Amino acid sequence: MTLISKLTIETPSDREIVMTRVFDAPRQMLFDAFTKPELVPQWLTGRPDHTMPVCEIDLRVGGAYRYVWRGPDGFEMSSQGVFREVTPPERVVATERFEPSWYDGENVNTTIFEEAAGRTTVTLRIQCGSKEIRDTMLKSGMERGVAYSYDRLEQMLTAKAQSKAS
Amino acid sequence: MNVKDPNLNSLDSTFSALADPTRRAILARLAKGEASVLELAEPFALSQPAISKHLRVLERAGLISRSREGQRRPCRIEGHRLSEASRWLDGYRRIWEANFNRLDRLLERMKSEQKVTSERSRRSNPR
Numbered sequence: 001m002t003l004i005s006k007l008t009i010e011t012p013s014d015r016e017i018v019m020t021r022v023f024d025a026p027r028q029m030l031f032d033a034f035t036k037p038e039l040v041p042q043w044l045t046g047r048p049d050h051t052m053p054v055c056e057i058d059l060r061v062g063g064a065y066r067y068v069w070r071g072p073d074g075f076e077m078s079s080q081g082v083f084r085e086v087t088p089p090e091r092v093v094a095t096e097r098f099e100p101s102w103y104d105g106e107n108v109n110t111t112i113f114e115e116a117a118g119r120t121t122v123t124l125r126i127q128c129g130s131k132e133i134r135d136t137m138l139k140s141g142m143e144r145g146v147a148y149s150y151d152r153l154e155q156m157l158t159a160k161a162q163s164k165a166s
Numbered sequence: 167m168n169v170k171d172p173n174l175n176s177l178d179s180t181f182s183a184l185a186d187p188t189r190r191a192i193l194a195r196l197a198k199g200e201a202s203v204l205e206l207a208e209p210f211a212l213s214q215p216a217i218s219k220h221l222r223v224l225e226r227a228g229l230i231s232r233s234r235e236g237q238r239r240p241c242r243i244e245g246h247r248l249s250e251a252s253r254w255l256d257g258y259r260r261i262w263e264a265n266f267n268r269l270d271r272l273l274e275r276m277k278s279e280q281k282v283t284s285e286r287s288r289r290s291n292p293r
Contacts, residue, residue, distance in 0.1 A: 011184065014178075014185055023270065043266075047261065138181075
């Protein structure tokens with residue numbers, strides 16, 4: 001089990017994943033970090049050995065976005081969708097579809113930013129097209145889980161060494 | 167349903183069983199020790215048949231078992247299935263925790279840049 005985890009993950013229905021996390025920053029900053037193409041690739045990279053070489057975001061209702069992740073072996077995966085609702089700095093609703101697709105159908109992701117006393121709670125609600133999509137998404141984490149924790153440890157140690165050096 | 171993956175199928179029932187807040191509360195109670203249907207019904211504003219219905223869902227999902235002996239038939243939690251489900255979530259959690267930890271560091275950089283910018287503008291615009 002995780003030691004001090006600020007992240008909560010719930011599955012309130014068989015088609016949903018809801019994640020909540022508190023950040024020590026004002027919500028405009030969080031909104032920017034989630035929606036600006038120059039900022040998203042700096043954190044939304046999933047595994048530490050993956051990068052996001054492509055990040056296109058046309059932030060308006062009906063506008064499209066596209067993320068491409070690349071692994072060390074050259075494997076690429078992308079996610080793309082269309083914005084359904086854009087209310088800065090409070091709320092973004094967008095569709096999501098992965099390529100190569102693990103499944104048919106798309107998800108609808110709602111991201112809510114709430115600020116209180118200078119801290120921001122981000123709630124990410126993933127409404128999956130079907131229960132199978134939801135389960136496949138959750139399961140994809142487990143398959144990579146073990147190798148992944150070592151990657152992460154290594155990354156943390158590297159970051160520490162770098163901050164000491166600078 | 168994805169019939170090619172038996173692991174996925176067996177976890178389907180676990181996740182739908184866990185989706186209900188009353189059933190999660192029942193599991194939380196059982197994590198402290200065995201309890202009968204009556205004992206479980208007490209803290210919830212629910213009838214005994216309603217609790218029994220939840221217990222059947224949990225039993226089918228392999229999350230609890232019920233003793234066949236005696237009138238009391240106490241329920242007990244079956245930890246292995248729960249840990250399988252939480253292991254599942256853990257991998258997903260690790261990925262998102264790594265994302266959000268990187269985001270924390272990005273926010274720190276953004277905050278210090280903002281500070282530098284506002285200090286600069288204060289210096290260039292003295293009152």
